[in-house]
Amino acid sequence: MKVGIVQFLGTNCDKDCKFACDVVGIKNEFLWYESKDLNGCDVVVLPGGFSYGDYLRAGVLAKFSPIMESIREFAKKGGYVIGICNGFQILTESGLLKGTLLKNSNLRFIHRDVYVKVEKSKSAFTKGLEGAVLKLPIAHADGNYYCSKEDLDYMLEKEMVVLRYSNSNGQIEGSCNPNGSLENIAGICNENGNVFGLMPHPERAVGDLGSDGEPIWSRLL
Amino acid sequence: MKYIVIVKPKKTILDPQGKAIKKVAERYLQREIGEIRVGKYFEIELDREDDELIERLASKVLSNEIIEDFEVIKR
Numbered sequence: 001m002k003v004g005i006v007q008f009l010g011t012n013c014d015k016d017c018k019f020a021c022d023v024v025g026i027k028n029e030f031l032w033y034e035s036k037d038l039n040g041c042d043v044v045v046l047p048g049g050f051s052y053g054d055y056l057r058a059g060v061l062a063k064f065s066p067i068m069e070s071i072r073e074f075a076k077k078g079g080y081v082i083g084i085c086n087g088f089q090i091l092t093e094s095g096l097l098k099g100t101l102l103k104n105s106n107l108r109f110i111h112r113d114v115y116v117k118v119e120k121s122k123s124a125f126t127k128g129l130e131g132a133v134l135k136l137p138i139a140h141a142d143g144n145y146y147c148s149k150e151d152l153d154y155m156l157e158k159e160m161v162v163l164r165y166s167n168s169n170g171q172i173e174g175s176c177n178p179n180g181s182l183e184n185i186a187g188i189c190n191e192n193g194n195v196f197g198l199m200p201h202p203e204r205a206v207g208d209l210g211s212d213g214e215p216i217w218s219r220l221l
Numbered sequence: 222m223k224y225i226v227i228v229k230p231k232k233t234i235l236d237p238q239g240k241a242i243k244k245v246a247e248r249y250l251q252r253e254i255g256e257i258r259v260g261k262y263f264e265i266e267l268d269r270e271d272d273e274l275i276e277r278l279a280s281k282v283l284s285n286e287i288i289e290d291f292e293v294i295k296r
Contacts, residue, residue, distance in 0.1 A: 056261075057285060064282075093285070100287045107237050146234070146288065180237075 003028040003220055004041030006071075006087075008062050013048035013084065013203060020203035024217045033065040043080040043220050044071055046087025048139070048201060058101065058142045059089030068094060080220070081195045082125055085140055088187070088197030097188055097197045098155060099147030104140070105180025111139040114178055116186045116200055117166040121159045122193030125219050133170040134163075134212040136200035138178060143199040145181035145188075155188060163187030163198055222267045224275045225294040228284045229260040260289075270295075 003026050005017045014030060021028040031038060033051075038044060052061035062068065068090070075081050075096055083091040091097040104110055116136060118129045147155070155161055163186040165176045177184045179199075187198030205213030230236045239257040247253055263283055265275060275293055284291040 056283070060282065060285070100285055102234070102288065103237060105235070105237055107241060148287065 001026060001043065001221055002039075002041045003043045003045055004031040004038055005029070005045045005047060006031045006033060006067055007047075008033040008049070008051035008065065010051045010053055011047050011049035011086070013086075013201065016201070016203040017045050017047045017084070020206045020213060020217045021220075023207040024214060024221065026217070026220055031067060033062070033067045036066045036070045038067075038070050038074060043082065044074060046071075046081070046083040046090050047203070048085030048087060051086055051090065054086075054142070057093065059086060059091075059093040062086075062090045063094045072096065075190075075195050078192065078194050080124060083195075083197040084201055084203065085143075085199055088199055089142065091195060091197040096195050097190060098151045098160070099145060099182075099188070101142045101199070102144040102146050102180070103142050104144050104178070109139075109141040110143070110178050111137070112178070113137050114186075114200060115166050115168050115170075115176065116163040117170040117172060118163060119159075119161050121162045121189060122191065123162040123187075123189040123196050124193045125189070125196040125216055126162055127219060129215055129219075131170070132215070133166060133168060134200075134202075134215075135168075135205065135210065136202055136212055137204045138200050140179070140199055143179040143181065145185040145199075147182065152182065158191055160189050160191065161185055162189050162196060163200070222270055223296040224265045224267060225296060226263040226265065226275065226279045226283055227260055227292045227294070228263070228279070228289050229291070230258055231288055231290055234288050
């Protein structure tokens with residue numbers, strides 16, 4: 001298994017993702033946004049950061065880069081893609097995931113640890129983790145998940161909601177929602193479960209930094 | 222040829238930025254005002270008239286149809 005970590009101009013969690021892969025022992029390499037070559041990687045990671053300086057809308061300009069063409073094809077054929085934070089924003093803008101991410105409801109950049117509950121879903125990245133409560137850091141200004149009522153109903157029916165902000169016991173409460181996200185949604189996947197986007201940073205909760213991110217990374221093995 | 226594209230948050234979307242500005246505006250003006258909604262403004266220069274091209278750009282790049290509406294003005 002080889003993981004490809006995409007670097008756009010403005011990506012800043014690429015090395016954190018490499019760190020996480022190294023901790024769990026997955027072969028990995030960086031992929032450059034201007035190339036179309038996925039170098040035979042089995043999993044593609046779109047890391048967090050501020051691709052294109054978040055100009056226009058977070059994630060929208062990265063959507064038009066050459067590597068995204070290959071990633072769309074790769075995902076269509078069932079290839080595994082995980083987008084974290086800005087990577088999640090790129091996936092929604094690209095149409096690989098439903099909905100979009102608005103400014104946090106309090107208009108602030110939020111950086112702190114949160115609890116998320118792993119829901120029963122199609123996501124290949126959280127297989128066997130259903131019901132678990134993970135403590136993961138968030139760091140974003142645009143993490144307020146939003147989609148239409150039809151899309152939400154569809155996602156609930158098809159088990160595409162993967163993570164929800166919760167308390168430490170896994171109860172989904174409004175007070176645990178850091179950014180105003182619809183239904184406390186912190187992460188979703190596509191119909192086939194091979195594309196996964198989330199706002200929290202599992203790469204910052206491995207090794208000496210914590211342990212709750214590890215199960216997600218070790219699923220890539 | 223110049224086109225102007227205005228992108229606005231959909232009526233159904235909460236606009237926390239607009240809300241924050243309204244609060245400050247009311248304090249500054251010392252009177253109540255209606256809702257403020259914040260959008261984006263683009264000026265696009267084009268060598269010839271091509272409405273379809275600009276519509277495509279506005280709908281696929283400049284705006285996100287889930288949360289925004291747009292308006293094209295020709296100058």
